[in-house]
Amino acid sequence: MHYVSVEGLTKSFGTKPLFKDISFHIEEGDKIALVALNGTGKSTLLRILCGKDAPDSGKVWIHKDVTVVMLEQQSGFDMAKSVIENIFSHDNPVLNAIKEYELLTEESHGEPDLDKLTTSIAKMDELNAWHFDAKVKQILGKLNIHNLDQPVGSLSGGQQKRVALAKVLIEIGFEHKHVLLIMDEPTNHLDVSMIEWLENYLDQERVTLLLVTHDRYFLDSVCNEIMELDQEQLFIYKGDYENYLEKKAAREESEKASVDKARNLYRKELEWMRKQPKARTTKSKARQDNFYEVKEKASQRVADQQLELNVKMTRLGGKILELKKVYKSYGDLKILKGMDYTFKRGERVGIVGKNGVGKSTFLNMLLGTEQPDSGKINVGETIVFGNYSQSGLVVKEDMRVIEFVKNIAENFPLADGTKVSAAQFLELFLFPAEKQYTYISKLSGGEKRRLHLLSILFRNPNFLVLDEPTNDLDLPTLSILESFLQDFQGCVIIVSHDRYFMDKLVDHLLVFEGDGEIRDFPGNYTQYREWQKEEDKKKVTTPKKEPVPEPTVTATLPPPDNKGRKMSFKEKRELELLEKEIEQLETEKKTIEAALSSGELSFDKMEPMTHRIGEIIQLLDDKGMRWLELSEMSA
Incomplete structure (x- = not known):
């Protein structure tokens, strides 16, 4: 079934064109990833498709039987309402019945009113809503969403993102057969187990999907087509991420040859134009018109997204960073339990673990912004930290991009004694000359993240602490960051749920397993996940040995936690x-x-x-x- 047709779509932001005269089609069962630099129109295109924005020109046709459902980066929740009220805001008898039943049986409310519960169960039976209620429970459980009656406004940004994802998945599970699901960065704020579950869920649901994501393993697992917005044009690649990289490289090589040819022709045509008298024949007028076309082609900039900087890093001394018997807790939550660790020169460490086990607290202690309960953290005198935190870019007053970077330094030193200017460094991080004079307030969220990252690297640190650096960054910027970090001679600590990014960069992992336990795993993220799955299989397949009681012991063993616990009505x-x-x-x-x-x-x-x-x-x-x-x- 044909879902969507887009013909000749054009959209500008002020005087800047985002995309010009683009066309594409979406068929039932397509799973498409949309790739582009931040600020070049990805989110705008998604909003046009779901009717929340209008193009300057062109047509969007959506089949009358297709329902478009969108997960945006901004949730749009009513912050005063509860989680369950926001999730079940869609007015429908089945959803209303499930909402009423879940509220009545919410464990935090104690024993339910039996009359109301009996009426609710009868309504669930009448509407045959139990199967869908089981699906709702699965989604909420996998996304770690509990306490459904708490206000959404009391949740963190990451928790709100998960609630928004749950709302969308519940909606498409309930909607009629033909649904186009549009998702803008669905994996942000999800841990790896959630991301892996979402991959499987989207595959099983057989939805038609258009998504923007920076997670290349997720993209590769879920999508069978990639659309790229580049220099106002749309390029379509069938197949996986590897095929996209190969075809894109071939296209850019072809474009480069075409531009070089146009430049040679332009030089000849320019010489001819200068020699011409003012009065021109029809023939020369045609050649003049052609000259301007050649000039436009010759002026094209073929973006080279490879960063090759031989950085002159601040010198690292013999002592880097050392933890001695470090303890840290928040109430009953143990984060570190007597941790000993000494960082080595050039070490690349990945920090992984479930949300809420203390990864960010650990980084803050290394940086000195939080203190341990006991123990010592000794930082070498030559250490210059570069801290890329989730708090984002902080600017006291609105200023232009180039001014912000020049306030840090005018130049960036290289190992050979030369320097790169602030403007050149911005170019390398995909801020072209015209973008450098844009006010920071006018940048997209992803562009602000890119500028934040650039400003930290421009300070020339020798110990980088990167907390979720891939969130909201586009794939071209991630490629540049990876290239920079691969050549970086200092120490790097990375907290990230991006498996591709971690696999490419880290030497080993510090795994926060909870209750203050830290495992030093010698390998990358994928190797750790494979080891973890093998360990889980062993736990399932290895029978538990029953303890043999001593003859003299007369007291019976206490029952397991589940056994003997009184079951709730629910x-x-x-x-x-x-x-x-x-x-x-x-x-x-x-x-x-x-x-x-x-x-x-x-x-x-x-x-x-x-x-x-x-x-x-x-x-x-x-x-x-x-x-x-x-x-x-x-x-």
Whole structure:
């Protein structure tokens, strides 16, 4: 089915064109990544497609049966309302029934009103809403969203982002069959397990997808087509990220040859133009018109996005950074428990762990902005920190980009004794000359992040602390940052959920496992995840050894945490429903298996059945594990 047609779309921001006369189509089942520099119109194009912005010219046609759902970077929540009120703001009988049931059974409310609960359950039964309620629970659980009655305004920015993602996923799960899901940086503020779950979820849902993301592993896993906005034009590449890089390199090489040819022709034409008398023939007039076309082509700038700087780094002394028996806690939350560690010259360390285990606190202690409860952190006298924090760019008053950088320094020193000017350094970080005189307040969010990063590197530190540096950065800027860091001779600490970025740069990981435990893992992020999955398998497959009681001991062992705990009404109801759902899924599985083995189905009928049986197997696994967990409680 044909979802979207875009023909001759043009949009400018003030006098600056974002894109000019672009055209593309979206078919059912397409999963497209939109790639471009920050500030070149990605978010604007997405907003035009969902009707929240208008083009200067051109047409957007969307099939009447297609519903467009968008995850924006700004949530637009009513901050005074609760999480559940914002998630279920879509007025629909099924969603309203689930919202009422979830509020009644929210554990923080204590025992529910039985009359209201009975009415709510009857309504859920009448609307056949239990299956969808299970999907809602899965989404909220995987995104670590709890305490649904708290105001959204009390949540952190990252928590609000996860609530916005949950709202969108619930909406597309409920909407009718044809949905175009548009997502702007969906992986920001998600940890790796959440990102991996989202990859699988989007694949299983078989949605038609258009997304902007900086996460290249996520892009590679989810998308089968890449559209790139570059110099006001749109380029389309079928296939994965590797294919995109190859085809883009070939295109840029071809463009470079074309521009070089145009420049040679331009020199000849310019010489001819200067020799011509004022009165021109028709023939010479045609040649004059052609001259201006050649001039425009010759003036094109082929952006070289490779950064090659032999940096003259501030000298590192023998002593770098040392932690001795460092303890740190916040109430019951233990962050460090007697940590000993000595950083070596040129070390590249990745910091990983779930949200809320203290990674940012650890960085703040290294930087001296927070103090340990006990122990010592000794910093070498020659250390110059460069701290790229999540707080973002701080500017006392609005100023132009070039002024902001020149206030730090006029020049950037290189190892060979030469210097790069502030303007040249800005060029290398994809701020062309015309952009350098833009006021900072006029930059996009991603451009401000890029300027913040540039300003830290321009101070010439020898110990970089990068806290989630990839959030909101575009892929060209990430490529430049990676190139810079690969040549950087100082120490680097990176906290990031971007697996591609970490794999490319770090030597080993400090894994924050919770309760103050830090594991030093000798490898990159992907190797750690593979090791972690193997360890999880061992825990599942290795039978637990039952303790053999001593003959003299007469007291019985305490029951496990789950066993013996009184089940809530909500859990009892969930157990009853799970038994029915598992039975229904087993019946459906047998029916589909019989149909597939009959040999009488056409390919068109076999394909959805094959996909459905995969979904059923996954559902049976998930529901079976939950049934076992609840059964233990009821025993």
